[in-house]
Amino acid sequence: MTPPVESKTVKANTVTATTSAQSAPAALVLEDGRIFRGTSYGATGTALGEAVFATGMTGYQETITDPSYARQLVVQTAPHIGNTGVNSEDAESRRIWVAGYIVRDAARRPSNWRSERSLDEELAEQGIVGIQGVDTRAITRHLREHKTMRAGIFSGDAARGTDKELLDAVLASAPMEGSRLAEEVSVDEAYVVEPKDHGWDGEPRFSIAAIDLGIKAMTPVRFAERGVRVHVLPATATLEDVKAVNPDGFFMSNGPGDPATADTQVKLLRSVLDEKLPYFGICFGNQILGRALGFGTYKLRYGHRGINQPVMDRRTGKVEITSQNHGFAVDAPLEGATQAPESRYGRVEVSHVSLNDDVVEGLACLDIPAFSVQYHPEAAAGPHDAAYLFDRFIDLMEGTRDGKNANESKDSVDSAHPVEGADAPKNSDTKTEDKK
Numbered sequence: 001m002t003p004p005v006e007s008k009t010v011k012a013n014t015v016t017a018t019t020s021a022q023s024a025p026a027a028l029v030l031e032d033g034r035i036f037r038g039t040s041y042g043a044t045g046t047a048l049g050e051a052v053f054a055t056g057m058t059g060y061q062e063t064i065t066d067p068s069y070a071r072q073l074v075v076q077t078a079p080h081i082g083n084t085g086v087n088s089e090d091a092e093s094r095r096i097w098v099a100g101y102i103v104r105d106a107a108r109r110p111s112n113w114r115s116e117r118s119l120d121e122e123l124a125e126q127g128i129v130g131i132q133g134v135d136t137r138a139i140t141r142h143l144r145e146h147k148t149m150r151a152g153i154f155s156g157d158a159a160r161g162t163d164k165e166l167l168d169a170v171l172a173s174a175p176m177e178g179s180r181l182a183e184e185v186s187v188d189e190a191y192v193v194e195p196k197d198h199g200w201d202g203e204p205r206f207s208i209a210a211i212d213l214g215i216k217a218m219t220p221v222r223f224a225e226r227g228v229r230v231h232v233l234p235a236t237a238t239l240e241d242v243k244a245v246n247p248d249g250f251f252m253s254n255g256p257g258d259p260a261t262a263d264t265q266v267k268l269l270r271s272v273l274d275e276k277l278p279y280f281g282i283c284f285g286n287q288i289l290g291r292a293l294g295f296g297t298y299k300l301r302y303g304h305r306g307i308n309q310p311v312m313d314r315r316t317g318k319v320e321i322t323s324q325n326h327g328f329a330v331d332a333p334l335e336g337a338t339q340a341p342e343s344r345y346g347r348v349e350v351s352h353v354s355l356n357d358d359v360v361e362g363l364a365c366l367d368i369p370a371f372s373v374q375y376h377p378e379a380a381a382g383p384h385d386a387a388y389l390f391d392r393f394i395d396l397m398e399g400t401r402d403g404k405n406a407n408e409s410k411d412s413v414d415s416a417h418p419v420e421g422a423d424a425p426k427n428s429d430t431k432t433e434d435k436k
């Protein structure tokens, strides 16, 4: 499903030429001077951005069309990419958003009953510069050890410069820290996703306002399937725009860029929380809730990107395998209920935590009806373990409609009973990720 909105100019994409020429020489140049040489894939030209790796074995079409990847050069750790081609159903937005694409072996021809065209053709048509034939394991290990960094893919004529010229172009590009990108990928006009178009038989049970900060198409669909009408609003929406659709709940989506730049959205969320509207946030929406509650955010060493990321729901002790794509995280204390000194929203606890590195993966407010997760329960691509979160939000709206805070009636983390044998999350001091 693709939102009914035409492409608009994208300042984040740095493509300079768009001719497909598979055998043209290409180079991936990292900010620290390391260079990997291969051949072109998709469009030829120059692509500048942050080099990051994604560990999904499947779902490349969903990955490249996820707006949260804007201004990033994505390295796929899966060695064969493009085997199932590209179709009209799996795109998560109206276009490809990765700024550049890095693969080891590109499929020579796609083979799948749903395939409509090759990934190479699609990349070329949309002007996305890629590189193939590079050692993606070596690139991934390098980024893991030296942190994600700025990089450039140069192919065709653009690859003819000296190493120094190419590196200078990389060093002149903008870093991800401090980048404000959500407004660039968001829609210009509001639109509505109706339950009846997604298998719901009957009147909508609730309606919500969902701020598109780079929303993935499956997110409103997951609400609609459950009988929730979704008013998707642009990233620049105001409290008046939200109130105008008379919502039962408020949602903020995933999105690209540094959450420290999202002041407009933090302000909007605070004003919505003041109205006592139930809130659910995904990914960027989790970071914005963290900031609205008075916590900071920081850049991870190399982030979490893939569809095999283990997370513990600390209320139930259950572990879920999740889909993730984030390079920043909320800096909140892991243990117990806390309240940042300047917060007017009461207590909050870390509801979900990454089992790989103890990064905060979810927040639950205890005194207001609001919660959020850092990962992707819409599962496109990815496992469906976290689908219960959409139901949790519906419960919260139901509880609020019934005049009580549904969050209050649930056990807090302190009184949760983790499943036997599951490791308790470690203290945040043991984080392997660097803080800003």
Ligand SMILES: NC(=O)CC[C@H](N)C(=O)O
Pocket (backbone or CB within 6 Å): 068, 253, 254, 255, 256, 257, 258, 259, 282, 283, 284, 285, 325, 326, 327, 328, 329
């Ligand atoms: N998928 C997202 O919403 C990512 C949020 C933010 N841009 C980050 O990198 O952490």
